[in-house]
Amino acid sequence: MSKPYLLIAAGGTGGHMFPAQALAEAMLQKGWRVRLSTDTRGARYTSGFPHSTEIVEASSATFARGGLVAKALVGPKIAGGVTSMSLQMMRDRPDVVVGFGGYPSIPALGAATMLKIPRMIHEQNGILGRVNQLFATRVSQVACGIWPTDLPEGARGIHTGNPVRAAVLERAAAGYIPPGDYPMSILVMGGSQGARILSDVVPGAISALPANMRDHIRVAHQARDEDGERVTAFYADHGIRAEVKPFFHDVPRRMSDAQLVISRSGASSVADISVIGRPSILIPFAAAAGDHQTANARGLVQAGGAIMIPENALDVSSLTEQVTAVLTNPEAAQKMAHAALSTGAPDATERLTALVEQLAQKETA
Numbered sequence: 001m002s003k004p005y006l007l008i009a010a011g012g013t014g015g016h017m018f019p020a021q022a023l024a025e026a027m028l029q030k031g032w033r034v035r036l037s038t039d040t041r042g043a044r045y046t047s048g049f050p051h052s053t054e055i056v057e058a059s060s061a062t063f064a065r066g067g068l069v070a071k072a073l074v075g076p077k078i079a080g081g082v083t084s085m086s087l088q089m090m091r092d093r094p095d096v097v098v099g100f101g102g103y104p105s106i107p108a109l110g111a112a113t114m115l116k117i118p119r120m121i122h123e124q125n126g127i128l129g130r131v132n133q134l135f136a137t138r139v140s141q142v143a144c145g146i147w148p149t150d151l152p153e154g155a156r157g158i159h160t161g162n163p164v165r166a167a168v169l170e171r172a173a174a175g176y177i178p179p180g181d182y183p184m185s186i187l188v189m190g191g192s193q194g195a196r197i198l199s200d201v202v203p204g205a206i207s208a209l210p211a212n213m214r215d216h217i218r219v220a221h222q223a224r225d226e227d228g229e230r231v232t233a234f235y236a237d238h239g240i241r242a243e244v245k246p247f248f249h250d251v252p253r254r255m256s257d258a259q260l261v262i263s264r265s266g267a268s269s270v271a272d273i274s275v276i277g278r279p280s281i282l283i284p285f286a287a288a289a290g291d292h293q294t295a296n297a298r299g300l301v302q303a304g305g306a307i308m309i310p311e312n313a314l315d316v317s318s319l320t321e322q323v324t325a326v327l328t329n330p331e332a333a334q335k336m337a338h339a340a341l342s343t344g345a346p347d348a349t350e351r352l353t354a355l356v357e358q359l360a361q362k363e364t365a
Contacts, residue, residue, distance in 0.1 A: 003033040003359055006113075007094040009058075011042030011104025015124055015191065018045070018268045019145070020100045021358070022163035022349045023122075024053050025093065030353065035094075037085065039104035048249070058085060058107040081107030082114070089115055095360045098122060099139075101129045118359040122352065123149055124162050124267030126295030140359055143352055145267050146296055160352045161345025162179045162271035166188050167252040174256040174274050176337040178330035181216065186323075187254050188221040189263040191285070197311060198283065199227040202262055205319035207238040213327060214240065218256050222247065252276065259333065260326050262319075265297035265308075274300060274344035279336035281322050286311040305340030 005029050010020035017038070020114045024034045035054040036046065046055050059081035085107040097112040097119040099105040105121075109131075112119040121140045123132045128148035136142050136155040144151075144164035155320050186206065190198045199221070206219060217244040223231045228244050235242035248254055255261060255272060261280040273280050280300065284293035300306035307322050326333050345351075 003031055004095045005033045005035070005092070006356060007035050007037060007089075007097045007108055008100065009037045009097065009105035009108035010100035010102060011038040012102035013041075013191070013266075014045055015266045015268050016102045016105075017042055018165055018273075019124060019163040020098075021045075021049050023352055024049055025166050026163075026349045026353045027356065028052055030357075037104070037108045037152075040169060042102065042104050044300065048167075050133075054309065056088075058104055058300070062192050071342075077251065078106055079109075082110040085111035086114055089117065093117065096120070096356050099132070099135060100124070100357060101132050103130055103131060106134075108261070109139070113138050118311040119357060120135060122160070122163075124271075125292040126150065126298075127290035127292040128152075128349060129289065129292075140362075141355055143270065143355055145348070145356055146299070150290075151304050158355070161348030161353070162267050163308065163349040163352055164271050164275050164346070166248075168272050168275055169255040169346060169349075171252045172344075173277055173341055176277060176334060177259065178286075178334045178337075179259045179327040180330055181219060184216050184259045184327065185257050186217060186219050187251075187258040187261045188219060189248075189251070189261065189269055190222050190224075191264045191266045191269065195264055195285070196224065196227060196313060198262065198264075199223045199231050201314055201316055201319055203234040203238075203240075206240060208316060208320040209217045209324060209327075213324070217327075220258075221245075232357075249265065252258065260322075265293040265300075266345070270296050270300060271345070274305070274340050275346050277305075277341035277344065278336045279304040279326050279333050279340065281319070281326070282306050282308045283311055283314055299343045300340060303339045303343045305336050305338075305343060361362075 008020050010016040014270050099109045101119040120141040121132050122143040124145040132144050142157040143159050143160040144156050146160040149158045199208040199279045221244045223247050232244045255276050261278050265282040265284045299307050301308045
């Protein structure tokens, strides 16, 4: 008997790809065959996927980038991707298709809709992304990472939480060492694309900390390629021990070692913070569609696990004040770590795999 076959469609950013990776890991363990459909950008994040995951690149495009010519080609590229994926599915029909958002998921979800293949989507944020809005009423389920999620009329939503990778689960609820008069670690993350405003503000805020505190701090700072050199130089010029990279492949380890996380509030970052359980200062991306990063941060903030600074209020002095408040109060920092854990959903992957299996059973019933 052949293995059941799951096609996962995701792309663009780590926010889409990391939960897709978590589902791939779980379904492979359950004996499924798993294929990932993504694009060139999404393929950058596939190194963490299990080697047995089949990876294909689908033709897609977005209206968000490029000039008039590029925008004019979006429709034909997407249509070509849907046609190509339809032919693949007719030759090798998936039992279930799961989309995680991003334009690269359109070909697989479009083809699955045409061929009436069981399908669902997972939305990581509290507000549906554009592609998930398009398919929300055309799938059996909308699995929601944040609850409540704003859904269109007719869409059927269920709260699963945001799946996290196996490497994050391995450090779930890892023991927290409160800040003190010893080496402390700060992790700075700007999402998979980096964040220039964090590179502009965070180094100055850390350099403005009291000297007796600053001398104990080491920083792991994610910065864009074009910002890395100046950020590295700033830390070095101010005697701050720092490692600056465009992407950290060992975020779970670094996060579990940290006394404080300073981060955008992308869905995957919030999920990792809540599952591992660390105090955080969150700066939502102001230009995020529907202000969804503010919605993502709300649960952690309301629980007392995070401090939120709106992007338009972020400057060196405001950030220095908040970092100082956390690192000079070990008891409060410990409470923040516990509060963050209370919002986590370490079983999100199990909930999502259950939905996938239910869809498959309905197809064969």
